[in-house]
Amino acid sequence: MPETIKDMPVSVLIVDDTPENIQVLGSLLESKNYKIYAAQNGVQALKIADEKIHDIILLDVMMPELNGFETCKKLKESEKTKNIPVIFLTAKVETEDIVKGFEVGGVDYVTKPFNSSELLKRIETHTTLRRTTERLKQSNTSFKELVHILCHDLGNPIYAVQGILELGSEDKDFMLDNIDTMQTAIKNAGNIIEVIKTLRALEESKLKFETEVFQLKPLIEESAKIIDSKIKEKNIKMDIDVPIDVKVKVEKTTFINSVINNLLTNAIKFSEKGSSINISSQSVNDNTQLTIRDFGMGMPKSIKENLFKLNSVTTRTGTENEQGTGFGMPLVKKFINSYGGEIEINSWEKGDTSGEVGTEVKITLKSS
Ligand SMILES: Nc1ncnc2c1ncn2[C@@H]1O[C@H](COP(=O)(O)OP(=O)(O)OP(=O)(O)O)[C@@H](O)[C@H]1O
Ligand SMILES: [Mg+2]
Structure with a gap:
């Protein structure tokens, strides 16, 4: 299995109008346990990319109708597909094409006929980077949730107790009347801390x-x-x-x-x-x-x-x-x-x- 795989196989969408190219590339990647999807033109590629999120897209440049650059541009315009790395497969190595590829949002390019180990290395680099970025985004989300729980949800019971203690220092009856509330608030604060611990555990193990x-x-x-x-x-x-x-x-x-x-x-x-x-x-x-x-x-x-x-x-x-x-x-x-x-x-x-x-x-x- 490729190194980036932890729980799900890395899925690769290959887009090429020449079926033999798809076959050669497909069997090379399948032998490394990548999951392969294929499209023979840009329109089909956009449809497949929209239906299922892929880890990477290998995109032929020279295709009839929607060429690779145009397809990439459209992929980058869609919220759903804009973060999927695109590697261009190009027969031409003119600088102008390379620049154009980067301009429309490609992350890399490989010239045909490609060198297998070089291509594999590039795919691995970009898929690892993508998965790491997604993980970081996820943990940033969890971090924000944690900040909210700590500041807002845990703040509520703490401030409730503080309010009662402040008023109660002048008015003992008020304090006595609100002992129950303080007990509930403190118990809840303790429970919230347990929830935070559970949330951390949930992230690790997908518990319910x-x-x-x-x-x-x-x-x-x-x-x-x-x-x-x-x-x-x-x-x-x-x-x-x-x-x-x-x-x-x-x-x-x-x-x-x-x-x-x-x-x-x-x-x-x-x-x-x-x-x-x-x-x-x-x-x-x-x-x-x-x-x-x-x-x-x-x-x-x-x-x-x-x-x-x-x-x-x-x-x-x-x-x-x-x-x-x-x-x-x-x-x-x-x-x-x-x-x-x-x-x-x-x-x-x-x-x-x-x-x-x-x-x-x-x-x-x-x-x-
Ligand atoms: N009942 C409501 N009436 C009007 N606007 C609301 C109401 N509930 C939420 N909103 C709007 O949605 C926004 C987001 O609410 P949310 O509870 O996520 O955050 P917040 O209340 O701004 O901050 P926090 O909950 O962290 O104190 C609010 O700032 C407000 O603009
Ligand atoms: Mg709120």
């Missing part, structure tokens, strides 16, 4: 979170309690209309401290003082649908479309200038999906033709 069936209402109440000071500060009227027998299958710590907490924090953050937030649930077959509806500022299409993408900036300050990292929603979606659930957002800005205003988050979760 252990989900269990819980009554939904107490989970929402626990989450709301942790951000009680935020609710009070903005004088938000929170209505939890969830029957006690409604159940959801989730992982408890992440559901309370990341999913519900982030959604409630957002609903509060982007609502004006004195607003309402309505939380309701509905049973649909074996699923539970939870709706969190706020009547705040809503979001423009540009934010809504990128809400779950970690690398696009969607963060805005809240109505009282609250700051954020913009990593909350991607993490919320990740956790919901890991329980086998789905999330959907509807949002209307002021002046929307529907007459609606605010944001509605709908989560569908398994109930058994």
Whole structure:
């Protein structure tokens, strides 16, 4: 097996209008355990590249209709295929062609007739580089998630305790009344640290979170309690209309401290003082649908479309200038999906033709 292979064979798309070339190249690469796909023209190549992500594309330059350069240009225009390295197979060695190849996004070129060991080495170099880059991007994503959990989700219980201690130092009754809340907050902070450890382990081994069936209402109440000071500060009227027998299958710590907490924090953050937030649930077959509806500022299409993408900036300050990292929603979606659930957002800005205003988050979760 080629060295770059860890869990999946390296797949190579060979594009050449001469079938014998595909055959020669194909059997050379197959003998090294590469997985081969072939196309005989540019149009076919674009179609195959769009259907399945390849590690590398070997692209003949001289082809009828769409030539190699034009094909490469199109590959680089598509979000899906733009990062796949393209090596040009060229019979011509004129400098002009080489430059053109790099200009349209090729990473390398090999002249025909090619030298087998040289070609193999080049393929290996570029596929290794690509896989390493993808891994780094992935770990950068995990790093951002980790920063969000540490700053935002772990911050909530810590600040809750701090707030109670501050007020409680002057008012002992207040302190006594809130011992339960502090205990819950500290327990949650400890659980979040465990979640962080689990997340690290998940990355290594692709474990799944252990989900269990819980009554939904107490989970929402626990989450709301942790951000009680935020609710009070903005004088938000929170209505939890969830029957006690409604159940959801989730992982408890992440559901309370990341999913519900982030959604409630957002609903509060982007609502004006004195607003309402309505939380309701509905049973649909074996699923539970939870709706969190706020009547705040809503979001423009540009934010809504990128809400779950970690690398696009969607963060805005809240109505009282609250700051954020913009990593909350991607993490919320990740956790919901890991329980086998789905999330959907509807949002209307002021002046929307529907007459609606605010944001509605709908989560569908398994109930058994
Ligand atoms: N309920 C909502 N109402 C209006 N806009 C929202 C709402 N929820 C999210 N958004 C928009 O989506 C953006 C991204 O939300 P997300 O929770 O991912 O990050 P954030 O709240 O900005 O930062 P963080 O969650 O890290 O504090 C927000 O900044 C805001 O622009
Ligand atoms: Mg947020």
